[in-house]
């Protein structure tokens with residue numbers, strides 16, 4: 001595409017833009033179990049109205065845009081109360097879970113550098129910690145040390161974390177809950193370990209930090225995971241998940257200002273204006289923070305409680321339904337609204353495909369470190385009314401899959417797979433494998449069980465390389 005010589009009419013621009021949406025996932029039908037947190041039209045409307053009202057304001061300088069400073073301070077104050085922080089607790093609004101996590105890891109690295117003289121920082125990650133921590137370690141030049149989780153509960157094991165601590169450990173990490181299996185790590189135990197060893201401890205509440213307190217208020221047994229737990233020094237919590245705010249809204253909270261200051265960045269060594277950035281982003285729109293402020297004020301505690309009740313019931317219904325299907329097993333005991341399902345008898349990736357044929361979008365998760373491949377649901381409000389229909393289709397899908405081979409990998413691909421896994425095919429020459437698996441350019445085939453099964457068989461380093469190569473092709477500038 002080239003910038004047109006003569007601009008188009010506003011109507012033509014919008015028509016063209018909207019036409020591009022035709023191939024998008026149709027999430028408005030309530031049959032999508034990831035990406036989207038849809039609390040209905042009214043909530044979407046207020047989100048958008050507030051977003052649009054502040055879209056054009058700049059978050060680069062909070063002293064020039066006092067409205068944005070006020071909104072951020074209000075949002076941080078709501079988050080502090082929600083996570084039961086004392087008067088010392090402070091936060092920073094960010095663009096999403098990944099940014100909040102990168103900021104918390106940076107703060108831990110720089111705190112350790114300045115206050116403990118650690119220059120070769122390490123963080124300890126249960127294998128179930130979100131990829132954002134691995135990314136943060138990669139970006140920030142920190143060593144990520146992975147520890148396994150309990151093979152039955154999928155929760156982090158404090159003894160394994162303790163054994164991995166070295167004199168360079170700057171941060172321990174626990175999830176409340178983890179994305180993949182929806183279980184809460186033993187936060188109180190890890191907090192005690194962190195206190196005993198004088199190490200910072202981040203709780204990843206990106207997906208659960210907002211919803212879990214409402215579930216506790218409903219009477220569900222939710223273990224303490226917030227600032228009431230001794231040893232917890234920072235928490236990330238996303239508004240663009242279960243607070244139902246549009247994308248670009250999260251917060252990272254710290255036990256006190258002395259910790260948070262290591263997250264900030266300032267530069268006066270250049271010829272331009274003095275830069276002080278609390279976040280990774282510098283110039284940023286005021287839309288997301290206004291949207292977060294508006295949505296929380298619009299729904300209120302009662303609105304969120306009502307949605308939490310519906311989600312809890314729908315999750316219980318799904319788990320009970322799966323437990324009646326002998327070919328499927330729920331992994332661990334889901335403690336919120338995230339469920340992973342595996343099978344010992346059928347290929348779970350075929351189930352994902354069969355569900356897609358029936359209009360459902362569910363995520364495939366690959367096997368890692370001996371933990372089996374599975375499919376994952378993030379249950380959100382628009383799924384609630386669809387749960388009975390979904391269970392009927394799931395049962396039918398399992399029946400259909402039983403007619404299919406356990407391994408969908410055709411024989412010619414088996415030998416190529418062996419060659420790739422043993423390293424005898426150069427990593428940047430993996431196009432043949434993908435083409436044989438049905439990938440055409442940037443288009444995935446309708447059924448993805450072959451691709452998922454191939455990736456599932458390969459070591460993580462090779463999978464990663466294949467995916468990087470593929471996405472490097474997907475983004476083009478033709």
Ligand SMILES: Cc1ncc(COP(=O)(O)O)c(C=O)c1O
Nearest residue numbers: 096097098130132178179206207
């Ligand atoms: C537990 C957890 N942490 C971090 C993230 C990353 O959040 P984001 O996708 O907003 O960057 C997610 C996203 O699902 C998550 O579930």
